[in-house]
Amino acid sequence: MKRAALSLFALATLGALTLTGCSSSTPPPTTASEAAAPTLRVGTLQTDDLLPLWVAQDQGMLQSAGLDVTITTFQSAQDQIAAVTAGQIDAIMTDMVVGAQLSAGGTPMRYVTLMQGAPAGVVAGANTGITTAADLAGVETGCASPTILEFIYDKALADAGVPADQIKITEIKSLPVRLQMLTSGQIKAAALPWTLFQLAVAQGAVPVLGIDQVGGYTSTVFTVSQKWLDQPGAADAITTLLAQWDKAVDVINADPSAQRALLAANANLPSPLDTTYQVRQYPAAGAPPAQQVTDVLTWMTDKGYLKTPLTATDLIWQA
Numbered sequence: 271m272k273r274a275a276l277s278l279f280a281l282a283t284l285g286a287l288t289l290t291g292c293s294s295s296t297p298p299p300t301t302a303s304e305a306a307a308p309t310l311r312v313g314t315l316q317t318d319d320l321l322p323l324w325v326a327q328d329q330g331m332l333q334s335a336g337l338d339v340t341i342t343t344f345q346s347a348q349d350q351i352a353a354v355t356a357g358q359i360d361a362i363m364t365d366m367v368v369g370a371q372l373s374a375g376g377t378p379m380r381y382v383t384l385m386q387g388a389p390a391g392v393v394a395g396a397n398t399g400i401t402t403a404a405d406l407a408g409v410e411t412g413c414a415s416p417t418i419l420e421f422i423y424d425k426a427l428a429d430a431g432v433p434a435d436q437i438k439i440t441e442i443k444s445l446p447v448r449l450q451m452l453t454s455g456q457i458k459a460a461a462l463p464w465t466l467f468q469l470a471v472a473q474g475a476v477p478v479l480g481i482d483q484v485g486g487y488t489s490t491v492f493t494v495s496q497k498w499l500d501q502p503g504a505a506d507a508i509t510t511l512l513a514q515w516d517k518a519v520d521v522i523n524a525d526p527s528a529q530r531a532l533l534a535a536n537a538n539l540p541s542p543l544d545t546t547y548q549v550r551q552y553p554a555a556g557a558p559p560a561q562q563v564t565d566v567l568t569w570m571t572d573k574g575y576l577k578t579p580l581t582a583t584d585l586i587w588q589a
Contacts, residue, residue: 307507308498309338313350314363316343316537317463319385319490322518322552324536325529329521331514337507343536354379360498365389365418366558366566367575369493369585374578378496380587382508383515384558385492386550387485390419391467392426393475394459395452403430403479406437412448412460413439416575418488419461421566425487426479464550469543481550488566489558494587509589512555519552526551557586 314320326332332339344350353359355377369379394400403426413420427437440457442448445466452460453473462470471477498504522529526549534544563582570576
């Protein structure tokens with residue numbers, strides 16, 4: 271009986287092998303373009319830059335397009351950078367300095383699309399008499415290095431004719447501490463991201479360098495790791511993602527204030543910004559201007575922040 275069972279097993283195995291070898295219905299190997307879209311794990315800071323992706327997620331656009339996207343919000347850029355370096359996330363909302371630092375440090379990144387213009391501006395204390403970039407000559411301004419905020423500050427003052435030796439910053443890494451020191455009069459001016467910029471103005475600070483003055487200096491960028499982009503199906507997934515991004519941009523731009531509550535919830539906007547924040551218009555998806563990238567890389571090199579040679583071509587993703 272045992273011998274008969276073994277014979278039947280052998281016959282069944284031989285038959286399976288024969289069918290496998292002769293079948294003409296065996297599907298061909300999956301090509302990169304046919305591969306299922308890989309999961310994309312996105313990390314962001316508590317800013318308004320990622321609003322189109324939050325809208326696309328909230329309104330079901332991503333799911334309808336067959337995209338699997340998870341979004342994690344980080345309290346600091348340091349935590350966000352650590353997560354992408356460790357491979358815990360695949361893409362980040364960030365600036366051009368961070369993307370260059372990661373790539374130079376051995377975690378190659380690509381700028382897939384611009385998100386917004388320059389991510390920060392400069393405000394001054396209410397009673398300082400500072401109203402223009404030229405007024406900031408010799409003024410110790412709250413900032414941090416090496417950051418895109420320092421790039422914006424340096425460029426704005428240089429464009430205003432302020433000599434390099436008169437461009438001064440006080441290192442204050444923590445943004446909440448920087449804002450508190452400004453409002454308490456411990457510093458005369460501060461470089462702040464737009465959410466805190468608006469909060470400072472609401473508390474009586476004077477806007478010195480706003481979007482109209484520095485918005486075109488640089489851009490925030492949706493930055494994806496080259497390792498993730500090398501996966502089968504990744505390029506098609508990005509193309510699909512950017513199409514949904516544009517749909518969400520159209521929704522926002524048609525009625526920006528209608529998305530304030532969603533932004534406030536996801537970016538944890540403090541009062542009174544949760545009800546008053548001026549939601550911005552968003553550009554359509556597209557590569558960031560190469561000249562902006564080059565300007566940032568040149569500045570980083572000149573300041574000694576970038577030791578590994580990089581070009582805009584090294585960082586901008588080509589579909």
